[in-house]
Amino acid sequence: MIDLPDEPDQPQLDQPELDQPVWHALSGPHAHLAIAEGRAVRYRPSVARFAAVPPHPTAADWTDLAEIVGDDEVVLFGRPHQVPAGWEVEQFPVVQFTAPTGFGSFQRDLIRLGSDDALDMVALVEETQPGPFLPETHLCGSYYGVRDDGRLVAMAGERLTTGGFTEISAVCVRESHRGQGLATALIEHVANGIVSAGRTPFLHTGAANAPAIALYDRLGFARRECDNVVQRIRRLR
Secondary structure, three states: OOOOOOOOOOOOOOOHHHHOHHHHHHOOOOHHHEEEEOOEEEEOOOOOOEEEOOOOOOHHHHHHHHHHHOOOOEEEEEOOOOOOOOEEEEEEEEEEEEOOOOOOOOOOOOEEEOHHHHHHHHHHHHHHOOOOOOOOHHHHOOEEEEEEOOEEEEEEEEEEEOOOEEEEEEEEEOHHHOOOOHHHHHHHHHHHHHHHOOOEEEEEEEOOOHHHHHHHHHOOOEEOOOOOEEEEEEEOO
16 A cells, blocks of 8 residues: 555645546455456446556556456546557546645535445436446545435445545535535545545546536645546457
8 A cells, every 4th residue: 555645634635546546446455346357357347437557557457357348348547548449548638626625614514325225326427427336336435425304315435546636526515406515525524534534635527518627626635736637449350
């Protein structure tokens, strides 16, 4: 495991964990959720579509990745790889943020979500489209939500976790409940839990997602200067 920074409220933002977070998650805290072949790893298909090869992959690493990917489309996230021939690649840029300090208190009734809430969590994500969320994504970390008259209307939680960083993910609010501060309350709650665990919160969004970028700027997240991208890849047949 990689040692935590001496001062977790001022992380070293050149951490290699932030350049290849999927690799560091599946090689570390999330190894129990991984399928591995050689040095290639991926999440179980019911958990997430993320996969990874080492920061400097060999031809053998790509062969091993093909073995565990099969016909699935998977997602590489971080510094872009030169994907070899034989793969179909779709790539787009992301903006990565870190939160070097904790947040204030929140005044919302938030509930911890788990396996019993999985169907409702997937349905909320399908309606609001914050990004992929699968039936067992909640196994990646702690997820919290807000219910109104029994209906799940907002949620956020933890996804990628490395030695020193945890990603805030699946921040979503039904359109009928926007403008009430639910996203802010959930982000603050999840971020405070990450800081309490001795890690630094980070998150990312598509480079064209202006509303999300504006929200994270307003909440005090720091944009990290990097060339991280999402690469969706599938074996050519």
